[in-house]
Amino acid sequence: MSETERLTVGALISVLVLVAPGFLLHEAPRFPGSLAGGLLGIAGASLFVLLLIYSLVKRSTWVRVRVSKYVSLRALLSFHVYAGVVGALLGILHSGHAYRSPLGIALVVAMLTVVLSGFVGRYHLAQLGTDLREQRERLGVLRARFDQIAAEAAAHHGGAAIVSPGPGLRALALLVSGDGVTVSGTPVLRLVGAVADLEHAIGRREAVKRALSRWTVLHIAAALVLYPLLALHIWNGIYFGLRWLR
Numbered sequence: 001m002s003e004t005e006r007l008t009v010g011a012l013i014s015v016l017v018l019v020a021p022g023f024l025l026h027e028a029p030r031f032p033g034s035l036a037g038g039l040l041g042i043a044g045a046s047l048f049v050l051l052l053i054y055s056l057v058k059r060s061t062w063v064r065v066r067v068s069k070y071v072s073l074r075a076l077l078s079f080h081v082y083a084g085v086v087g088a089l090l091g092i093l094h095s096g097h098a099y100r101s102p103l104g105i106a107l108v109v110a111m112l113t114v115v116l117s118g119f120v121g122r123y124h125l126a127q128l129g130t131d132l133r134e135q136r137e138r139l140g141v142l143r144a145r146f147d148q149i150a151a152e153a154a155a156h157h158g159g160a161a162i163v164s165p166g167p168g169l170r171a172l173a174l175l176v177s178g179d180g181v182t183v184s185g186t187p188v189l190r191l192v193g194a195v196a197d198l199e200h201a202i203g204r205r206e207a208v209k210r211a212l213s214r215w216t217v218l219h220i221a222a223a224l225v226l227y228p229l230l231a232l233h234i235w236n237g238i239y240f241g242l243r244w245l246r
Helices: 003-024 035-059 061-067 073-095 102-156 188-212 215-245
Strands: 161-163 173-175
Touching: 003 073, 003 102, 035 061, 035 073, 035 215, 073 102, 102 188, 102 215
Parallel strands: none
Antiparallel strands: 161 173
């Protein structure tokens, strides 16, 4: 996952979120049935159908072995992400912001849920996991330094006693002699504050990660709703369109 890819997809998501409620400013009820509107709809639906390629390759060993000779799973995932966002954007433009039928509204909601849940899982949770790993590494370094200072204080500073902090620093006690709060050139209170702040930040990120850990369930459930709605929408367009031509 490159920074360029994340920024590009994030920009497309932002455009999609801004364009979706366009009915507040503009409606074009006849646009979905026009030539331009129809082409946008066909292009968007085609991209959503192509999204299934990644799911098929990922879940079928037989298919993955044969497809991986020509294209990597990572490349397919990137296509999956871009096709989903662009397909949703084309679908919103195809609607002309005329959200009047229950089918159309349900389709738009399912489409946006699929795209947004996929974005959260692909980029936000991945970045959250990276941040957590880095913070835990920094916390380990700070705790190791704290333990070293505690040992030095116990050996060389008879008037100072440092009790090593337990989880969350709830059991921390710090008694410092008149010599100050610096041990071996390290400000002890500042070090303790850094450990406490880092533990608090890790706790908040872990809570967010747990809350968003079910994104895959939401993503798949929304997709299972999306494709039947899309098929019904296409069937309605063909049926009533041919009927109108007669």
